[in-house]
Amino acid sequence: MHYTLCDMFSDLTQNSVEAGASRVEVRVEESAREISLSIEDDGKGMTPDELKRASDPFYTDGIKHPGRKVGLGIPFLIQTAEMCGGHWNIRSEKGKGTVVTCRFDLTNIDTPPVGDVTGYFRQILTFDGRYEMVIERKTPSFSYTVRRSELLDALGLADQGSFTDAGSLALLGQYLESMEE
Amino acid sequence: MAKMSLEDLRKLRGATQSEIKKRETEGKTVQVIVGMGTCGIAAGAKDTLDAFVKELNEKGMGGDVIIRQTGCMGLCQNEPTVEVVMKDMPNIIYGRVDAKVAKQIVEKHIMKKELLNEQILDRPAGDILKK
Numbered sequence: 128m129h130y131t132l133c134d135m136f137s138d139l140t141q142n143s144v145e146a147g148a149s150r151v152e153v154r155v156e157e158s159a160r161e162i163s164l165s166i167e168d169d170g171k172g173m174t175p176d177e178l179k180r181a182s183d184p185f186y187t188d189g190i191k192h193p194g195r196k197v198g199l200g201i202p203f204l205i206q207t208a209e210m211c212g213g214h215w216n217i218r219s220e221k222g223k224g225t226v227v228t229c230r231f232d233l234t235n236i237d238t239p240p241v242g243d244v245t246g247y248f249r250q251i252l253t254f255d256g257r258y259e260m261v262i263e264r265k266t267p268s269f270s271y272t273v274r275r276s277e278l279l280d281a282l283g284l285a286d287q288g289s290f291t292d293a294g295s296l297a298l299l300g301q302y303l304e305s306m307e308e
Numbered sequence: 309m310a311k312m313s314l315e316d317l318r319k320l321r322g323a324t325q326s327e328i329k330k331r332e333t334e335g336k337t338v339q340v341i342v343g344m345g346t347c348g349i350a351a352g353a354k355d356t357l358d359a360f361v362k363e364l365n366e367k368g369m370g371g372d373v374i375i376r377q378t379g380c381m382g383l384c385q386n387e388p389t390v391e392v393v394m395k396d397m398p399n400i401i402y403g404r405v406d407a408k409v410a411k412q413i414v415e416k417h418i419m420k421k422e423l424l425n426e427q428i429l430d431r432p433a434g435d436i437l438k439k
Contacts, residue, residue, distance in 0.1 A: 134349050197380075200346065246354050250344065253377065271311075281317040293340075294370025296361045298320055305312040 129203060131242025132231060136164055138200040139227055140251040146170025148224065149258055153251065155244065156265040162241055163230040173219040204229060211237035245303040252278065253296065257288040264306070271306045278302070338373045338394040338418055343387060345380030351387035352406060359407035360390075363414040373418065386429055392417055402427040 129135040136155075143151045148170035156163045173181065180186045184202035201217070204227075208215045212235050219225040231238050248262055252275050260275040279285050282295045290296060342348070342357045357375065364373050383389050386403030392413060393399050402413060402424060409427055416422040 129346070130350065134354075137344075137349065138346055243354065246358070250354070250377070255376065277314055278317070281314045282321050283318075291374045291376075292337075292371050293361050293364040293373045293375050295321070296357075296375055297365045297370055298317060300358075300361065301320075302312050302317050305310065308311055 128206070129239065131240050132162065132164075132207075132238075133242035133244055133247035135200065135203055135207060135239075136166075137247050137250050139164075139204065140166050141254060142199050142227075143168035143170055143225065144251075144254045144256060144258055146172070146225065151251075151258060151260045152263070153248075153260065154263045154265070157241070157244075158233075158267055160232065160234055161230060162233055163228070165226065165228045167224070167226045169224040172221045172223050172225050174221045177221075178217060178219050207231075207239065211235045211239075213238065245300065245307060248273070248303050249296070249300050252299065253290040255289055269307065273303070273306070338392070339376060340373055340413075340418075341376045341378050341391040341393070343379070343381050343383075343389040344377040345384075345387075347380055347384035348387045348389065353388040355407055356388040356390065356405050356410050359410035360414065363411050367414065367419070369414075369418070383429055389429065394418065397421055401429045403429040 129138070140151065140153060143166055146168060148168035150169050152165075152167040154165045181199045181201050182205060184198070187198050204215050207213065208229060208231070211231060213229060213231040215227075215229040217225065217227050233241070244264070248264075252260060252262070258275070262273045264271055276285070278299060279288065279290070282290070282298060284290060284295060290299060340360055342353055342360070344353050344357070357377075360373075360375055364370050378391075381389050381401065383401070383403060388405045389401055389403050390405045390410070390413065391399060391401045397417070400417070400423065402409065404427060405413065409424070412424055416424055
């Protein structure tokens with residue numbers, strides 16, 4: 128189990144990057160009553176059979192850590208949604224990509240805390256590897272969109288293709304937090 | 309704090325950029341690798357990463373240190389784990405690194421080249437090491 132929803136969202140988004148996606152779109156919409164997330168990628172996708180297996184907490188493909196039981200974290204999503212009246216859906220097509228959506232009722236006492244949203248964004252923007260990520264954030268009082276390529280460019284990291292030094296991480300954090308004003 | 313623009317970001321970054329490139333080519337960069345697997349995050353690795361970012365920037369070392377995320381090192385009982393890789397020091401994996409220990413790693417290991425003996429883990433779990 129994850130302590131916060133954002134911790135779980137991080138794991139789910141990491142799957143997209145690890146599925147070799149070149150473009151990942153993340154939308155987080157939040158009101159006082161509800162939070163919804165959608166992650167859309169053009170990664171390797173899953174067949175209906177693979178998706179079914181990924182929902183089994185005792186299944187592993189044994190590739191990432193041979194000999195260990197490591198999965199995609201989808202059973203956590205299902206369990207969390209079931210315990211607090213949330214909703215989830217995964218659509219996937221082999222070779223095309225995957226769309227994960229979920230929605231949680233923030234007034235339900237069993238819903239985990241939302242957690243650190245900008246920390247979540249910073250984490251998913253800074254995975255190793257070259258990929259484009261577009262994050263859309265909407266709340267009743269503000270909304271914004273950030274693109275990984277534009278942030279890398281502004282920080283002079285377009286050539287490297289990933290965020291590296293502590294200075295760039297600090298500025299990225301500062302930038303994301305300022306967007307929540 | 310008002311919303312920053314990409315241009316603001318570019319300006320704030322401006323001066324430090326050339327310095328970073330120089331250090332990278334001279335091989336002077338320090339790497340701090342934070343375990344951000346499910347186990348790491350459950351144990352507070354996000355706070356650990358934040359503490360490194362804050363400490364390094366407060367000490368003016370933001371451009372000298374690369375911070376990377378990695379997955380589980382198979383030492384879940386000792387999360388958050390952090391590996392420090394730098395010149396003239398052995399590669400060290402530290403365990404149970406909270407914000408306080410992160411500060412000590414910056415002040416002792418990175419700045420003074422002293423080990424934090426109490427926090428050292430030997431190496432990743434056997435089945436995680438690449439064969």
